[in-house]
Amino acid sequence: MAIVRVGFIELWVRDLEKSLEFYEGLLGFRLERKEGKSAYLRGYEELEWSLKLTQAELPAVRSLGFKVDERGMEEAQAWVEQEGLPHRLETDWGRPRMLRVQDPFGYPLVFYAGAEKLPRMLQEYHLYRGPGILRIDHLNLFSPEVERATRYYQERLGFRLTEYTEDEEGRLWASWLHRKGNVHDVAFTNGEGPRLHHFAYWLPDPMAILKAADILAGARRTNQIERGPGRHGISNAMFLYLKDPDGHRIELYTSDYLTVDPDLPPVRWSLNDPRRQTLWGHRTPKSWFLEGSLLLDLEGKPLPTRSSPLVGIPEHVT
Amino acid sequence: MAIVRVGFIELWVRDLEKSLEFYEGLLGFRLERKEGKSAYLRGYEELEWSLKLTQAELPAVRSLGFKVDERGMEEAQAWVEQEGLPHRLETDWGRPRMLRVQDPFGYPLVFYAGAEKLPRMLQEYHLYRGPGILRIDHLNLFSPEVERATRYYQERLGFRLTEYTEDEEGRLWASWLHRKGNVHDVAFTNGEGPRLHHFAYWLPDPMAILKAADILAGARRTNQIERGPGRHGISNAMFLYLKDPDGHRIELYTSDYLTVDPDLPPVRWSLNDPRRQTLWGHRTPKSWFLEGSLLLDLEGKPLPTRSSPLVGIPEHVT
Amino acid sequence: MAIVRVGFIELWVRDLEKSLEFYEGLLGFRLERKEGKSAYLRGYEELEWSLKLTQAELPAVRSLGFKVDERGMEEAQAWVEQEGLPHRLETDWGRPRMLRVQDPFGYPLVFYAGAEKLPRMLQEYHLYRGPGILRIDHLNLFSPEVERATRYYQERLGFRLTEYTEDEEGRLWASWLHRKGNVHDVAFTNGEGPRLHHFAYWLPDPMAILKAADILAGARRTNQIERGPGRHGISNAMFLYLKDPDGHRIELYTSDYLTVDPDLPPVRWSLNDPRRQTLWGHRTPKSWFLEGSLLLDLEGKPLPTRSSPLVGIPEHVT
Amino acid sequence: MAIVRVGFIELWVRDLEKSLEFYEGLLGFRLERKEGKSAYLRGYEELEWSLKLTQAELPAVRSLGFKVDERGMEEAQAWVEQEGLPHRLETDWGRPRMLRVQDPFGYPLVFYAGAEKLPRMLQEYHLYRGPGILRIDHLNLFSPEVERATRYYQERLGFRLTEYTEDEEGRLWASWLHRKGNVHDVAFTNGEGPRLHHFAYWLPDPMAILKAADILAGARRTNQIERGPGRHGISNAMFLYLKDPDGHRIELYTSDYLTVDPDLPPVRWSLNDPRRQTLWGHRTPKSWFLEGSLLLDLEGKPLPTRSSPLVGIPEHVT
């Protein structure tokens, strides 16, 4: 399917003002519109909104948005009908054509083609605030069946594998899949699911990652720094993981690599390689393996989750 | 045509040792093979060689290489036959299937599918030398007929326009065209041609651009720094232009933006906008508008060039 | 004399709001107090104000402030009386003991001991704006008698020489003199004087220098970027020179070196060494050699200037 | 006493080649001389050697060197005689006048005045290797009597306090003391002692700190990364702690702040403030509180150590 890239995420949050104070106030996201209980935000490089926050009773993930071209929209339509998946046509602000679908694993996907363009801000550097959030980069999804989901997303949705984690018995614990030409648009991580593990935004360079940590520290919110700054072994990217006021995990991410080659060999990582999680050998906090965000079904009800048959978290955990 | 990305450049140089002292010694390219009068080099992210230097009587450009997939190889074959272009099948080190063709404008294109992979060096940071050259990013071509070349590369070769420079009368002076999802794989620049204006390599971040300038200065080779470091208005990238020992111009380049959206509106720049060449308003040296590298035909003879009907160089020149 | 370091500068500006829009709005200086026609600003590392802007009829330099310890205050008092220099005791906001003096060359020096401390902002990173101005670093003074001024500041005021520029005949064209342990607190530059050439603030790192240029470009104020970003040969620092709305020149500066060793050999530069002005060989705009700010005498009248017997500006000028 | 700054450290190592492979090969220190069982190294900014490695039976610290001026040399001589401290005049390579003394706490100090200058390498950027080690910055010493040592170093040796850690009962757990105008030349840390906790070198900027971690990771030596990269609360510096092949701890350090003001108020940190050790709230590994290097007496015998009456390590430990 002609998916172009990950396009947006919609989160349910319990206190919109508190969330905006985090995303707009500290991280410097551009708030483009507030309407009713929802707010629309974007990074400085983006011409479309990519983060929608909606005030609700419980924190959850409403939509995982993927941009498609015209052909992609038709393919998506054909796919949901063929598979008999729950779906619905929708619109949103500046998004006249959206197809909402609950995929076979429960993930609340939204495909959209076309979008109204917002003014170009990339070079309006005097208006940048925070570390300089540029654009949405990827979604990372908890799954109790990583192997099956990975195969399905490759075969039915056209994603391409760049890196993966295996144990000694050849069982797949995590996979990184892309459409847009860098390491991933979507990753699957072993664990209780379906849930969102995190969503990630691209920053201009590693110094911006450090600046984000400094900003959180300045604001006396180090408790929201879950992990990093560090350099991933997988993806080679510099990262920082933050928890938003509802516990949704956002990653600030930069400097992975180009993956457009059709003959690019996927990189295999052994489950207990200490350089996998952090190239520098840092241990990962336990919360990182356990905590995630609930997903919503088409009616806005939280999806039940189930635990994974692959139990045990890797070594190298704090 | 299913071109994946720019893949390599082959340069004729007059003194291979002097060239290697520049590319390998100062810039830190990895020298992967020396055989006869040729040397094969790559950046730290690349799994294939991307720079071939061949000692010859005169400095010139032998090949402008583009990576294609299987379908792309067939399409290229069909295209050259349909257009009746001079062409030849070739092989090179680790490149079993190459199609060399002189395009209608004279550019010596080489399409290749498949390539033997070299060991992954991206995370072998202890072996990095110089500013940390990562991968080939783009080719910039002088043309006396930018408008025609731009249209042809879009319509026949499948390139997509991201930015362009126009004068007040709507005449096209320069264009940026991509396949791989950032600002360009190929650009056309008005001027005497066909010639190569420059080729460019991606660096990890703006600090690496500054480091490259420091290295040239340390080696007392500031005369080889032609322009920069600076930030382009067009592409938003940080850049540094160097002249190699034969006068071939290489750009070190980083931090442009993602261009995969099918509805991405191309950015228009006015010819005399001072922020176009350098976002910071720097003037460009005259040499930058005049000097380029000769191209070779299939027999290895220099292609004649002609001047452009669009005369006059922009304001904002030193 | 026990001078500690350069401490502040007071500038006369014609439109305080316009100046604040530049210093506070674009460069992110912290505005700590506005009172009558004056504003007091500081960098994020400073515990005292370091920039005072006062609205007046003409742009000029009212004070060149130096922090002294108790002994320094007595020494300064003894010096002005011994030399019979025009002087006056003063106070200012948070500065209970200031000695204003017009030195033998006409420079309007102010020595001050003790100062009320402002809250520590260094680690309040969430409040940083602009490129992150940290602290005042140095003053650069035009003088038609660099050699005499340099000797006097060494012998009578206790400054120590770190670098200097000479022509082939051994005549001194410029000197860099310090108290605080980096390359300079004061520099003298040959030219019409006495005038201020520029004052400089320290930034955290070279990326911040680039960010400052981006901010000016974003605000469409590239005409206020006079020179840089670049790396000095002299001092090894990264720099950017800006003109404020009144034409006062401010340098953003970082990454020079430690100079506390008593046996540190001063670095000699030849007048026409291209690496002196910019390590990377960049040429310097003519304005940089000609334009400066007038100084005021104790009564607030502009000091007459005279041209230098050393005529001709260096090569390597655009 | 007129101490200028920390000047060098001499370490005993068990395998000089292995140590050089670490310090010169990975970290890029400049090896200036090898003679017998000793090697002399320096950073790129230094004009004197600052690290001496001597092959010996056991790993230990032979000398903690401080540069003094002429008056300082006389003061040091008077001090050792007055206090009746074990001492000896010595010379070393390029160091004609050294006074070795065991201070009242057991630390093996060496004062030296004058030194032969090595060629200036600061701007020889083409010769830089590794992350770009610039200069020695400070020594951190384990002490079971931090309060007494701190007072003595202030009162008898002229050090000035910039930051300190206290518990709720007002007991001093750590102190930072300087001479050269940044946060410290020497720090005392509560724990079994006298021992060396670590020595530190200044790097050009935070990106160099990240690069050092990448280099260790590339070389598959993450086990030698003990802590960081991170930003200290205390000192505000970016840091990385490494263990050398003998377990000596070296810190790579950059971007603290200017401390020359005589009225600079010392910064107080509470023992259990999570932002103290790492501004970002990172926990510190236990080894960091326990492991250190033995010191040698004038005869080259290891000094006995004793544990501290202040027991318990802070919270926020991994």
Ligand SMILES: [Ca+2]
């Ligand atoms: Ca046209």
Ligand SMILES: [Fe+2]
């Ligand atoms: Fe991620």
Ligand SMILES: [Fe+2]
């Ligand atoms: Fe280019």
Ligand SMILES: [Fe+2]
């Ligand atoms: Fe300056």
Ligand SMILES: [Fe+2]
């Ligand atoms: Fe330290």
